[in-house]
Amino acid sequence: MAELSEFDRGLLVGLMIGEASFGGDGKQPQITVRMHVRHEALFGWLMERFPETRLYGPYHHGGRSYYQWMARGPALVRDVLPLLEGELHGGLDGHAAARFDAMCERYAAYIARERERLRMSD
Numbered sequence: 001m002a003e004l005s006e007f008d009r010g011l012l013v014g015l016m017i018g019e020a021s022f023g024g025d026g027k028q029p030q031i032t033v034r035m036h037v038r039h040e041a042l043f044g045w046l047m048e049r050f051p052e053t054r055l056y057g058p059y060h061h062g063g064r065s066y067y068q069w070m071a072r073g074p075a076l077v078r079d080v081l082p083l084l085e086g087e088l089h090g091g092l093d094g095h096a097a098a099r100f101d102a103m104c105e106r107y108a109a110y111i112a113r114e115r116e117r118l119r120m121s122d
Contacts, residue, residue: 001050001079001082008049012080013087017096022103030072031080037065048077077114092120 005014035042037058047055052075057067071080081104084103090097104111 001052004049004083004097009087011045012049012083013092015046016084016100017093020096021102022099024072024103028072028110029076029103030070031076031103033069034066034097037067040067043067043069050075052079062063074114074118077111078118081111 015033016031019033019035020033022029023032024030033043035048040058043055046053046069050071051072053069055067055069058065059068084100085104088097088100
């Protein structure tokens with residue numbers, strides 16, 4: 001992962017507040033951002049900074065054209081979660097913080113296992 005500037009960190013938090021879906025597949029957590037193709041440059045920015053995440057699309061259906069960015073697995077736990085923890089809080093945006101916290105709580109065991117696995121591999 002690239003070293004992030006203060007601006008990069010702020011942009012990431014703002015993007016997560018405004019556009020992210022915090023969830024999972026029942027086994028592991030994931031953060032998803034889905035936006036119109038006109039935001040392609042922003043998706044490029046995400047991929048430059050988080051190269052182990054995934055970008056899907058462009059998709060074209062239902063009158064919409066969009067990309068979908070997903071962070072899950074080691075890339076989520078190692079690269080994205082640490083940037084959001086402590087920055088995405090109820091004093092900033094209660095709704096987004098509650099969704100983020102719910103994802104982290106639901107997948108706490110997975111996150112702890114992955115952090116331990118990453119720590120052991122360092």
